[in-house]
Each structure stands twice: as structure tokens, then as C-alpha cells.
Amino acid sequence: MGNYILQYIGDGTPDVQQVQEIIHTCHLRIVDDSLSPRTILLELAEADIAKVRPELGTEWSLTPEKEYHVPDTRRKIKKG
Amino acid sequence: MANFILLPATQTQTNEDTNPKVKNFLTTVLEPAVKSESLKLSARMPAKQEKKISVKVLDSIQEDGAKLVQLSDDELADFRFSYPGFRIIKEKFYKKAIIYHEAIEKKAKKSQVNNKLQITVTDKAGNPLKDIYIVAFTDFANRLGDSGTTTAKGKVTLALKGKRIQRMYVYPEHSYWGYYRASFTAAASLHIALTSIDINYKDVLRYFYPTASWPSIPASIRVGIIDTGVGPHKDLVVSGGMNCVKDEDPKDFKDNGEGHGTHVAGIIGASGGVHGVAAGVEIFSYRVFPVGKSASNFYIMKAINQAILDKCDLINMSLGEEGEDEGIISYIKQAYNAGVLCFCANGNDDRGKVNFPASYSLSVAVSAMGRKKTFPASVVETSSIKAPYGKDKANFIADFSNIGPETDVTAPGVGIISTFPDDRYAIMDGTSMACPAATGMAARLLSAAPEILAMPRTQARADEMLKYLSVRIRSLGFKPTFEGKGMLLSE
Structure with a gap:
């Protein structure tokens, strides 16, 4: 399982009803909907991605959550 | 020379929100030149200086859409500041997706500790x-x-x-x-x-920006800091913000204890023991880093979105990683369209490629520079001295700073004295420190332009901010891949 960002990339207003149906049909878990309806953080299994993508059409993108580190200039030993 | 794709700030074709100059550029100015003649465009420069940027149009998608142009890497920063409102994407080539099974040699040598x-x-x-x-x-x-x-x-x-x-x-x-x-x-x-820190020591930030003698900025400018959180510190006033980390209290946007965001905030707006570049600025803190952990791009997207809603004027992002991120791109784009400029650190990978989101054309990418004798002998900062040196040979681009044609400006980032949680002070190095130096200076300069700050919050406002700043940047004599257009300096 991993977190994925569902994001509206179309023109105009996203169809909230459609997205809720997809989430329900595909049994996706909402991790964070504070940016809903344009952006929603979802949890899903990698194997389910291929199943979900065609349901979304061209107006929604699904990208993996990515991590950013606190920048640091300290020199470090290479761990062997 | 390299090939770049020019696009309007939003969508792939111009629309009613597109900056008229961008629209004109894409539809009228360049169209006759699709025959591949080279154009000489005027660069926006400080008074009494003139410069032409050579641009060759190679291809076009629709009359009011994307243009493939040839442009010198060295002139890219000039182009960005002279013609704001474009998304500029380097032409990229994809290989066939063949997998090569590489033999991975494991270095299992036991270290001979003696x-x-x-x-x-x-x-x-x-x-x-x-x-x-x-x-x-x-x-x-x-x-x-x-x-x-x-x-x-x-x-x-x-x-x-x-x-x-x-x-x-x-x-x-x-x-x-x-x-x-x-x-x-x-x-x-x-x-x-x-050696303990003397807060009156003249570091490289105060060499270029004598912050202790500068008055507080007159206008109310709001800077959003997307980081580990800010404060508490007696030299800092945090006017608002949000903790964007999942399962943490949204109202707890003080520093998570690591100190990075507090140091960044002090460079921008400290007032008291040390002075930031834009003392008087309104600081909004958006915490995206959980303690000891990395920040999700989703937290960063939330933070940018909240900074737009909070009507920040500038956003400081002293963070970055390799590789683009469509999610963050869409929010930086949204910020730009809401008249908000994002300043981003180039990254600290020892002259590696400019990190994302600094590498994204609608953000302002900041490299780090230092100056000899602005730190004591035998301190860590002495190891950051490396060529190239500027017109003034005491100035250098920090050895750790990432560089590349995406660089817009350089700023002091070696041996910077600033605030640390619980009323302490710390020395830090990095493009993380250069970025707020540039953001703070931009805030100070823009405070003298109330007519721009009063503009409706649209893309035109962000365009005007960039144009205003562009004539207040001076080259320090490094190549553009190191310093972009140069350093923001007071008039």
C-alpha cells in the first residue's frame, strides 16, 4: 500500500460526485481530503493503480506521494 | 545554446487570464519568425544598461500556443526576468523503455580500523x-x-x-x-x-545587507515560510500559519525543534538581537516537516494553497529534491496566478543540478555564495570556498551549492547567523539560507512599490513583481549558471 495524490487537472470545476463514486467503487481509502475537491490524498495498493486510472479519465491525475528532506550541508560518512 | 518550450503560465494556449505581453509574444511577435530567423529581444536591465537576448523560434504548436525556441543557457535568467509569465520547459528526450540489468558490485570491504x-x-x-x-x-x-x-x-x-x-x-x-x-x-x-557566536559579527549576509542599520520595512508584506515551523524566539513575531503535517495540530506551527525554519525566518524578518533583511515583514509559518522525518509533497501542496488563501505576497521554500513533481507544480502555478512569487533553494549537492521546485520556471531559483573573511579562521565555512570567484575575488559560489541554467539569482548562504528555537542563535550554511536572503531582499525592495502590492491578485501582479525586482539585480561577475542574473541589491 502507498499514498497517491488524486488531482484535478481539467478546466472548470471537478465532478465531485464522479470522484466519490470512483473512491467508493474502487474501495480507496481517503488519507487527507483537506484540499478536496481538487486534490485528495488516497491510500491504495500498487496493484490497484492500473484498475483506477481508466476510471479517472483525462481530467484527473494520480501521482505517488513524494518525500522532501530538510536540506543539510553536513558532510556524512558513506554507510557501507 | 539549448532548446526550450515556452508556454503560457496556465493551460497550453493563451486565454483571457494570460498576460497580454505573453499573448502578444506567442501570437504576433514570434509567428513570422517561425521561419527560424533569430530575434533580438530587449532585456530588462538596470538604468543605463542595455542588453539583447537572442531567441530563435524552431517550432510552434498552434498560433497562440507553445513555441520551441533556441536560447543560450547564459541568457535564460535574463529572459525569465524580462518576459515573466511564461512557463519555460527544457526540451527533453525520452529513450525506449528497455531495462538493462546492471551488475551491482557490492563493496563489502571490511574497514581496517586500527x-x-x-x-x-x-x-x-x-x-x-x-x-x-x-x-x-x-x-x-x-x-x-x-x-x-x-x-x-x-x-x-x-x-x-x-x-x-x-x-x-x-x-x-x-x-x-x-x-x-x-x-x-x-x-x-x-x-x-x-568559538561562541557573537551576534554582532559581520557575516556575509550583513556584509551585503547591513541589516542592523536598516529601518523596518514600511509596507505590510506577508511572507509564507514552508519549512520545519518557526520559533519561538524573542526576535521573531509569527503572525499566522498552519501545521500541514497529517495528524499534528494545525495550529501548532512553531518549529518542530530542528531549527531550520526558525533560522530561515530570522534571515527574513528577525528584529532584536539579530536583524533580518526585511525586519517588519509579516511572517506566516507553514510546517511541513514532521520531527526527524521528510515532508510529503502533499503537505507542501497544502502549505502553498494555505499561503495563497492567507494572502501571502512571497513564499519561501528552502527545500527540494531531484525530479519534477506535477502536484507541486500545479500549486506553484496557482500561486503565480494569484500574484504570489515562490522563492526556492537550488539545493546542496556539491554543484549538482538545480533541485525541484527551484528548477521549475515559475519559481525563483537561488544559489548560495560566500565571501572570504566573513567567518573566523578554522571554521567549517572555510571548506566551502571554491572557484569560481566574482569580480571581487573575495566572493565565491559555495562549493555545496547546486548550479545550472535554471538559477535566477544568488544570495549569501555561507556562515549565516540567525535565530534558533528557544531564543538561541545558530550558524547555518546552505542554499536554504541563501533563499530567505533573496526572499527577504525581495520583500524589502517590493515594500517600496505599493502600487504593485495593491494590484489585483492575478498573474499580472506576479509579473510586475518580477519586473520590478529584475532591475534591482546586479551581477557579481559569476557566469549565469552560478548566479543567474546576479544578486538583489538595494538601490
Whole structure:
């Protein structure tokens, strides 16, 4: 399982009803909907991605959550 | 020369929100030149200076859509500042998706440790200092050696291969300057006495920006800091913000304890013991880093979105990673369309490629520079000195700073004194420090342009901010891949 960002990339207003149906049909878990309806953080299994993508059409993108580190200039030993 | 794709700030074709100059550029100005004649475009420069940017149109998608142009890497920063409102994407080529099974040679060599080095770290009065991180390299090129943190008695023992040490770095979290020593033979024990920070010391930030003598900025400018959180610190006033980390209190946007965001905030807006570049600015803190962990791009997207809703004028992002991120791109784009400029750190990968989101064309990418004799002898910062040097040979681009044609400006980022949580002060290095120096200076300069700040919050406002700043940037004599257009300086 991993977190994925569902994001509206179309023109105009996203169809909230459609997205809720997809989430329900595909049994996706909402991790964070504070940016809903344009952006929603979802949890899903990698194997389910291929199943979900065609349901979304061209107006929604699904990208993996990515991590950013606190920048640091300290020199470090290479761990062997 | 390289090929770049020019697009309007939003969508792939111009629309009613597109900056008229961008629309004109894409539809009228360039169209006759699709025959591949080279154009000479005027660069926006300080008074009495003139410069032409050579642009060759190679291809076009629709009359009011994307243009493929040829442009010199060295002129890219000039182009961005002279013609704001474009998304500029480097032409990229994709290979067929063939997988090559590489033989991975595991380096399972057991290190031949035959020397134990006991190090004691104290202050100048001989008091032991705990939690000081020390790293000693016996082979710097391969990053071989040992590291450790001092105990309450100020002691740490390192296990090394041989007595010859190529480089040793001592990194205190706060309150003291670090220590650096190269090419020496260590006995069984070593004593290091660290110098405490004098907050009146003239570091490189205060060399270029005499912050203590500057008045507070007159206009109300709001800067959003997307980081580890800010404060508490007696020199800082945090006017608002949000903790964007999942399962943490959204109202707890003070520093998570790591100090990075507090240091960044102090460079921008501290007032008291130390002075930031734009003292008087309204600081909004958006915490995206959980303690000891990385920040999700989703937290960063939330933070940018909230900064737009909070009507920030500038956003500081002293963070980055390799590779683009469509999610963050869409929010930076949204910020730009809401008249908000995002300043981003180039990254600290020893002259590696400019990190994302600095590499994204609608953000302002900041490299780090330093200046000799703006830090004491034998401190960690001495190891950051590396060519190229500027017109003034004391100025240098920090050895750790990432560089590349995406760089827009450079700013001081070596040995910067600023605030640290719980009313302490710390020295930090990095493009993380250069970025707020540029953001702060942009805030100070823009405070003298109330007519721009009063504009409706649209893309045109962000365009005008960039144009206003562009004539207040001076080259320090580095190549554009190192300094972009140069450094923001007061008139």
C-alpha cells in the first residue's frame, strides 16, 4: 500500500460526485481530503493503480506521494 | 545554446487570464519568425544598461500556443526576468523503455580500523559541550571515516583507519561556530575548543545587507515560510500559519525543534538581537516537516494553497529534491496566478543540478555564495570556498551549492547567523539560507512599490513583481549558471 495524490487537472470545476463514486467503487481509502475537491490524498495498493486510472479519465491525475528532506550541508560518512 | 518550450503560465494556449505581453509574444511577435530567423529581444536591465537576448523560434504548436525556441543557457535568467509569465520547459528526450540489468558490485570491504581517536569538545573556557556532531574522513573522495556525537562530558571516540585524517568537520547545532581541519595526523586524543557566536559579527549576509542599520520595512508584506515551523524566539513575531503535517495540530506551527525554519525566518524578518533583511515583514509559518522525518509533497501542496488563501505576497521554500513533481507544480502555478512569487533553494549537492521546485520556471531559483573573511579562521565555512570567484575575488559560489541554467539569482548562504528555537542563535550554511536572503531582499525592495502590492491578485501582479525586482539585480561577475542574473541589491 502507498499514498497517491488524486488531482484535478481539467478546466472548470471537478465532478465531485464522479470522484466519490470512483473512491467508493474502487474501495480507496481517503488519507487527507483537506484540499478536496481538487486534490485528495488516497491510500491504495500498487496493484490497484492500473484498475483506477481508466476510471479517472483525462481530467484527473494520480501521482505517488513524494518525500522532501530538510536540506543539510553536513558532510556524512558513506554507510557501507 | 539549448532548446526550450515556452508556454503560457496556465493551460497550453493563451486565454483571457494570460498576460497580454505573453499573448502578444506567442501570437504576433514570434509567428513570422517561425521561419527560424533569430530575434533580438530587449532585456530588462538596470538604468543605463542595455542588453539583447537572442531567441530563435524552431517550432510552434498552434498560433497562440507553445513555441520551441533556441536560447543560450547564459541568457535564460535574463529572459525569465524580462518576459515573466511564461512557463519555460527544457526540451527533453525520452529513450525506449528497455531495462538493462546492471551488475551491482557490492563493496563489502571490511574497514581496517586500527586507530581510536578520542576527541573532547569544549567552549573557550574549557566547559564540555554535549551533542556536538563530529565527522572525520580518512578518505574524503570515497567518504570513508567515522562520525559521532559528544557525550555530556564533551567526549566522543572515533574508530579510524590510520592516523592520517584528510578532513575533520565539527558541527554544533547552535550557539557556536563549527570547526574544520584538513590534512593532519591525529594523536590518540584531540581537544577542540569552539568559538561562541557573537551576534554582532559581520557575516556575509550583513556584509551585503547591513541589516542592523536598516529601518523596518514600511509596507505590510506577508511572507509564507514552508519549512520545519518557526520559533519561538524573542526576535521573531509569527503572525499566522498552519501545521500541514497529517495528524499534528494545525495550529501548532512553531518549529518542530530542528531549527531550520526558525533560522530561515530570522534571515527574513528577525528584529532584536539579530536583524533580518526585511525586519517588519509579516511572517506566516507553514510546517511541513514532521520531527526527524521528510515532508510529503502533499503537505507542501497544502502549505502553498494555505499561503495563497492567507494572502501571502512571497513564499519561501528552502527545500527540494531531484525530479519534477506535477502536484507541486500545479500549486506553484496557482500561486503565480494569484500574484504570489515562490522563492526556492537550488539545493546542496556539491554543484549538482538545480533541485525541484527551484528548477521549475515559475519559481525563483537561488544559489548560495560566500565571501572570504566573513567567518573566523578554522571554521567549517572555510571548506566551502571554491572557484569560481566574482569580480571581487573575495566572493565565491559555495562549493555545496547546486548550479545550472535554471538559477535566477544568488544570495549569501555561507556562515549565516540567525535565530534558533528557544531564543538561541545558530550558524547555518546552505542554499536554504541563501533563499530567505533573496526572499527577504525581495520583500524589502517590493515594500517600496505599493502600487504593485495593491494590484489585483492575478498573474499580472506576479509579473510586475518580477519586473520590478529584475532591475534591482546586479551581477557579481559569476557566469549565469552560478548566479543567474546576479544578486538583489538595494538601490
